[in-house]
Amino acid sequence: MKKFVPILLVMFLVHAMLPASAAAAQFPDIKGHWAETYIVSLSGAGYINGYPDGTFKPDAPMTRAEFTTLLISSMGLKSQAANTDSFKDISKHWGKNYINEAAKRGVLIPSEYPEGLVPDGNIKRSEAAAMLIRALGEKPDTGALPPFTDLANVEKSMYKAHIKRAFDLKLLSGFPGGEFQPFTDMTRAQVAKVITDFLGLYDGSSPVITVPPVSGDITSIAVGEDKFSLSRNPVTFKFAYSSVPLSSIIVKGDQVTVNGTYNFFLNSPLGNPDLIINNNLYIISKYTVSGDILVAFPQSRNINSLEISGYKYNTDFVQLFINSAYGDYYLADMQIIDEYTVKVDGKTYDLNDDRLTIALGGNFYDIIRINLSSSANPLVLEETTRVIVDGMRFSDISAIIVEDGSLPLKNIDEIKFLIDSKTYQLRDVVIDGSGNFTVSRKTYPLDDVYMYIDGQSYTIEDISLYREKFIFYCVESDNSDLVMVNNKYRDVEDIEIIKGTTVYDLDEVLVISRNLVRIENKQYTVDSTFKARMDGKLYDIDRIDYDLRLDIVKMTLTEAKDSSLGNQPQRIIFYVDDKKYQEGVKSDTEIYVNRNWIDFDRITIIDPATFDYKGKNYDLIDADIRLDDEEFTVVDTSWTGYRQIFSIYME
Incomplete structure (x- = not known):
């Protein structure tokens, strides 16, 4: 059973986080503040102090050193001088003893800060979550994350499993809007509440001191030309989706066992775990053993995580754009070849010639080169303008140029895009700097997109991204090649109208008014004798x-359930000399009827030997068919009814 440690019972655990202190009751800037009670309690217990001017500054950010000192002190741990510092940038810092104690207790993990702790940098919510969970001796939870509205950002954090556990323990909750904001600085007021809640859960036992040294048969790992001592370099194996920090490694015969649970085989091309050392993620093709050295043969070298301005990012969630084009790529997909050469999806790119851009926290950065000697941030980056716009707004458009003039944006009420027979609002599309449109993870060139502005159709000739806003260059178009079927746009060529047994292209049918059409100079009321084929x-x-x-034909269709014309073949296969020549009817597939070549899809198959064209029956046997500008004569046919396959044999 947990022991709860009331704050007032630990007042003797006094520490001075800042040079000067002020009594809680004398803080003039916390009266009426939402965290006043928490601040007064912690100040009264001697855990937290104010500033020399007598204020507390509740909404000011707290540094890593301050947070670490407060956390270690509240746990009742004494800071002791260490022989060596846990971080390379704390040797002269006022809080180094508390920081070393936190590292000794496993609350801070030095390998997570390979370039130094930056003790005066602000503590992030995600970092605080990790430290609190470790201080409680709890394990991070790799299960499904809570439904934060900024879930994509939480996924990017290396501490997402700690965030979930901290959330479940009610140590850290989301903001009123439902977001967690993992990379946001924590304020002094927020920390006061979090530490108060932490003390309600803390049972007085300190976490296990450090990670035990690696035991077993192996003392070093060689990767290519580099050799890493296990006593100085933390190593993590990745088995499928499980990241396993190395604590023991045993070699028995041709089998290697990691931490007593995970196994892989030597000299095997299959089942080799990935290897993470100093932020490098190595894809391994084979492992061997030489004495007490595990030799890894790297197939590729990737970046495991990225640290920018105190933020840590999981490269699995950092989007990567190649030559300003949107694609389903992430930084984890980028293999490092050398300082200026990378490979993505099997294709090699030269950073001197190709533009590779990443998105971080709403900002965009071009990758200039790879710093092979750095572990925290191996990328040399240069901030740039955005290369995509995801979820567009009117404010993202600088101008719409139509021929010699531009449309007045303030007079436009609605903009839609027609893509693959479906309409999308501005907010539904992603447009990249190359002018490509992406919807539902599928990318289309601008030639495949129509732009509708207040109902008027435009073709898009070009798109440019200038000062982070788009300029559209358009030409007004009509809708003569489009039809709206059940509120979705389709090409006119996709629709055929059937009257009786006669098939007409839709552009041969003049729509006069609702359900009134003219065909071949005759007027008809559309009734049950009319069908549509699509x-x-x-x-x-x-x-x-x-x-x-909208200047467009609109149709409402319901799939027919009973009609003699419904028994048309679903697939047509053409054979020449008993060998398959073509499957399906293409745009240039024609049949010779009444001294004219007509499109094959204009006919209706009546039976295996007969077809109908404009109400008249013709023999299919001995008919001439043209495929790819070559003419053939039908010698036989067969119709597999249950599979709806119609085979036409020609010579």
């Missing part, structure tokens, strides 16, 4: 009309 399926026409505002 994507190889037959539909009843519930409604067909012409929208004058």
